Amino acid sequence: MRDPLPPLPGVQAFEAAARLGSFAAAAGELHLSPAAVSQRVRSLETHLGVPLFERLARSVELTELGRAYLPSVRESLDDLAVATGGLFAPARREQLTVRTQVSYATTWLAPHLHLFRAEHPEIDLRLVSAVWSEALTLGEVHVDVHQGRGAWPGVHARLLHHDDAVVVHGPGHVERYGPVRDAADLAARPRVQVLGFDDVWQRLLPTGPAGPAITVDTTVVALELVAAGDASAVVPERFARSAVRAGRVDLALAEAFPMRQAHYLLRPVDDPRPSAQARVFLDWLADLDDHVPALPMPAEDGG
The missing domain is CATH 1.10.10.10 (Winged helix-like DNA-binding domain superfamily/Winged helix DNA-binding domain)
Known part of the structure; x- marks a missing residue:
């Protein structure tokens, strides 16, 4: 008592x-x-x-x-x-909840969110990874970004980004295995396989890869493994930009490859129009591509 x-x-x-x-x-x-x-x-x-x-x-x-x-x-x-x-107390600031997968948040949003904060200091951003997708209903999330083929039951999906894939390798790859002249050079070399991106490897290596592989479920883990060693990996070009420009990984091939997956904005079917704060964030995402251009492809004759 x-x-x-x-x-x-x-x-x-x-x-x-x-x-x-x-x-x-x-x-x-x-x-x-x-x-x-x-x-x-x-x-x-x-x-x-x-x-x-x-x-x-x-x-x-x-x-x-x-x-x-x-x-x-x-x-x-x-x-x-x-x-x-x-x-x-009455809310003095606006809060925007954005849900997306870990790799999108880590490799694409995180390096650039300081730009959003500088442009919109009145908005408090709550970034929730898809790991917690069961913790919030779709109605509780203002911006819901998912990567896939655009078919999710019970939601309205609007295309945000077309994605291409690139092949990256670790900093010691060329020294250990020699230059990469074409995709066939990668067939017998170690690689990191990201679940869901198998179709790109199948197009690159029609007869199938022969080298050892580590399979992971996120691009961010793949990039960390590649940066720490000498394996190669297929990852979305958008996700590789920061790591390549920082010199943590290198582009292996002189081209990008279309992916079956793209990034979509998901909204409830009965409320497909984003809120005013969500539209501010989505406009900023669209402008981000102009400020962070795609990676230039390396010369054809080497890695």
């Missing part, structure tokens, strides 16, 4: 008078009369059984017990104000 609480109006009056140094100043802040503040403090003192102030002619001073009590009172009132404001 909780111990009896002191009278809260008295606690508030005590803190204000202690901070401001007089009952009159506390009365002005609390929109009370000085007599009402004095009465509330007296009620608190009666409850505690000790005086908290020494009453002087034009001011008040804390007693020793008052000084000891004040820090706990301030901390409690501050905690209450923060909790109340966080839960019940």
